[in-house]
Amino acid sequence: MIDKFVRSIAEAMNGIRDGSTVLMAGFGEVGAPHALLDGLIEQGATGLTIVLNAAGRAQKLGEPVQGIARLVELGRVRKVITTFLRSGSVAAEAVKAARMEAEIVPQGTLAERIRAAGAGVPAFFTPTGAGTLVAEGKEVRDYGGRPCVLELALPGDVALVEAWAADRWGNLIYRDSGRNFNPIMAMAGRLTIVQTHHVCDLGQLAANEIVTPGIFVDRVLHVAAGDPKLPR
Amino acid sequence: MSDTAQGFTPLGRTGMAARVARDIPEGWYVNLGIGIPTLVADHVPPEREVVLHSENGILGMGPAPAPHRENPWLVNASTQRVTIRPGGSYVDHASSFAIVRGGHLDLCVLGGFQVAQNGDLANWSQSAADVGRQIGGAMDLAVGAQRVWVVMEHVTKDGRPRILERCTYPLTAARCVSRIYTNLAVLDITPDGLAVVDTVAGLSFDDLQARTEATLRKA
Numbered sequence: 031m032i033d034k035f036v037r038s039i040a041e042a043m044n045g046i047r048d049g050s051t052v053l054m055a056g057f058g059e060v061g062a063p064h065a066l067l068d069g070l071i072e073q074g075a076t077g078l079t080i081v082l083n084a085a086g087r088a089q090k091l092g093e094p095v096q097g098i099a100r101l102v103e104l105g106r107v108r109k110v111i112t113t114f115l116r117s118g119s120v121a122a123e124a125v126k127a128a129r130m131e132a133e134i135v136p137q138g139t140l141a142e143r144i145r146a147a148g149a150g151v152p153a154f155f156t157p158t159g160a161g162t163l164v165a166e167g168k169e170v171r172d173y174g175g176r177p178c179v180l181e182l183a184l185p186g187d188v189a190l191v192e193a194w195a196a197d198r199w200g201n202l203i204y205r206d207s208g209r210n211f212n213p214i215m216a217m218a219g220r221l222t223i224v225q226t227h228h229v230c231d232l233g234q235l236a237a238n239e240i241v242t243p244g245i246f247v248d249r250v251l252h253v254a255a256g257d258p259k260l261p262r
Numbered sequence: 263m264s265d266t267a268q269g270f271t272p273l274g275r276t277g278m279a280a281r282v283a284r285d286i287p288e289g290w291y292v293n294l295g296i297g298i299p300t301l302v303a304d305h306v307p308p309e310r311e312v313v314l315h316s317e318n319g320i321l322g323m324g325p326a327p328a329p330h331r332e333n334p335w336l337v338n339a340s341t342q343r344v345t346i347r348p349g350g351s352y353v354d355h356a357s358s359f360a361i362v363r364g365g366h367l368d369l370c371v372l373g374g375f376q377v378a379q380n381g382d383l384a385n386w387s388q389s390a391a392d393v394g395r396q397i398g399g400a401m402d403l404a405v406g407a408q409r410v411w412v413v414m415e416h417v418t419k420d421g422r423p424r425i426l427e428r429c430t431y432p433l434t435a436a437r438c439v440s441r442i443y444t445n446l447a448v449l450d451i452t453p454d455g456l457a458v459v460d461t462v463a464g465l466s467f468d469d470l471q472a473r474t475e476a477t478l479r480k481a
Contacts, residue, residue: 057318057355058341060334117394126393134395137317138359138402145356158363158402161436163390206335206352210318213354241354257334260343 034200034250035229039069042223042251046075046188049108053144053186053215054082054098059258061208063192063225065251067097070190076106081144081184083137083211085110088118095120102130111184113137136164139181141214147185148217148246155180189219192255193242196226197233200247201240208258209241216246225253270464272445278413280305282371282443286312290368291361293317293403296340298413299371313349315367317399319358322350339399362399363406370407372400374414374442376429379476381439381451383412384431397434404435416444416473423475425449425456446470450481457481 036042043066046052052070056062078101086099095103099120102110107124109131115122124130135143136158146154155178159165169180191212194205202224204212216222229252273281275298283305286292293315294302303325306312314323317339324345327333338344346352353361361367376384383404386397404410417423425442441459442449447470448459456478461470471478 057339058337060318060337060341113398114396115394116396117392119394122394132395134397136397136401137355137399138363138406141355141359142363156363157405158435160405162401162433164397164401204352206333206346207316207318207320207337208335209352209354211355214356258337260334 032244033198034244034247035198036249036251039065039072039251042066042225042249043069043073046070046073046221048075049077050075050187051079051081051185053189053211053219054080055189055191055211055215057083057207057210059260060206061192061204061210061212062258063190064097065225065253065255066190066192066223067101071101071104071106077108078106079109079111080107081111081140081186083112083140084114084116085112085121085132086116086119088116089120105129109133111135111140113140134164139164140184141211143181143184144211144218145214147183148214151183153180153182184218186215186219187221189215189222191216191219191222191224191247193224193226193250195228195230195235196224196247196250197230197235197244198250199232200224200244200250201235202226202242202244202247203235203239204241213242216242219246222246222248224250225255226250227254268469270462270469272416273462274445275301278443278445281448282411282413286369288312291315291321291366293362293367293370293407295370295372295400295403296398297373299373300338300340302371302413315358315361316344317355317358317362319353319355320344320346320350321353321361322347324350359399359402362402365406365408367403367407369409369411370403371411371413372403374412374424374439375431376424376426377412377414377439377442377451378426378429379451379456381437382429383410383434383439384429385412385434387432390432400434404438409440410438411441411443412439413443416446423473426475446473449478455479
């Protein structure tokens, strides 16, 4: 019997190695696997490359340092690959102090690099970023009369995903805008770990409605995380 | 302000958003960027079916929810809570940017720091040396949408022109903008340069040219 459910955060995060590339889903607070990120902080892997849409908000005085900011503050992140590095965030300060590298990527290029990794496409050309700082150091070729930039696939050693509901095969559905990066990161992770709000019996999620089939999923943890918080 | 003393009133943010909305026809698929572009949605009459796209995977996005009717699972690209209209749908992030990069959007309305007379756009960073860098989806939208309109103040807070011969800030994309909406005028970027489509009442062509580095022509 296939059963991808694990019973604890420790079991979910087991075996993540130093130096791993970790794909972290979520857009704003929605569809973000906060419990798994806390688990990664606890688990201890270091020298990580973290791939996520936004590398944290500007840190306010007296406010707890959480999530990606906490991981960076602990010195565990070698590099972030992101579309938003905000001034005043813990991540931006770490980059300024040369304690961490940052690669800033157009959001569509980020999504396509992740999708390509999951689909076995090692690289692709895109007009996005041509003639800008993003193209520096990259091969540029003309296709259809437009300059296009060579971009590489971005696979993860680990992908952290949040689902709305899951079954024991690892089939997943998402809720509303909580889908975002989750399906493509699930495809691009060599080890895909899911936290899910709800657990379903096999067959309860209809074949017509499953968004991520379980083939892309390795471990599932039930975390009744509640509604996403409003962004500040 | 001295502008009012000179016999014309610049549009406010709402006025600029309403002016853009006037030009969006029924049936278009449109992405609205962060800032003033987001306000454009409030000025498209509900009976005119314009389908709004949001980068985080929403087609058919609706207005802000009524108080106490918020759905915490539904935010737009600015992470504000929004609604979805009947007929709306959700896609993953790669499909959302396939909509953008595949040329499926009729229009994208973006904010800007600077626009050059050849349509170059700078809207994500004021210096190549900035540590804080916020590209988001702007580069994809600028390159991928069928039309890119920019809505911005005509000059900077300290009165320097934003519509230039060449952008001095890092580019978002080259030769992508087709139309500029400012608090003073609407300008088309054409193969023959910048053409003035209309201006606020009381503002002369020469007044407008004095606030614009690039050379203007009457449409």
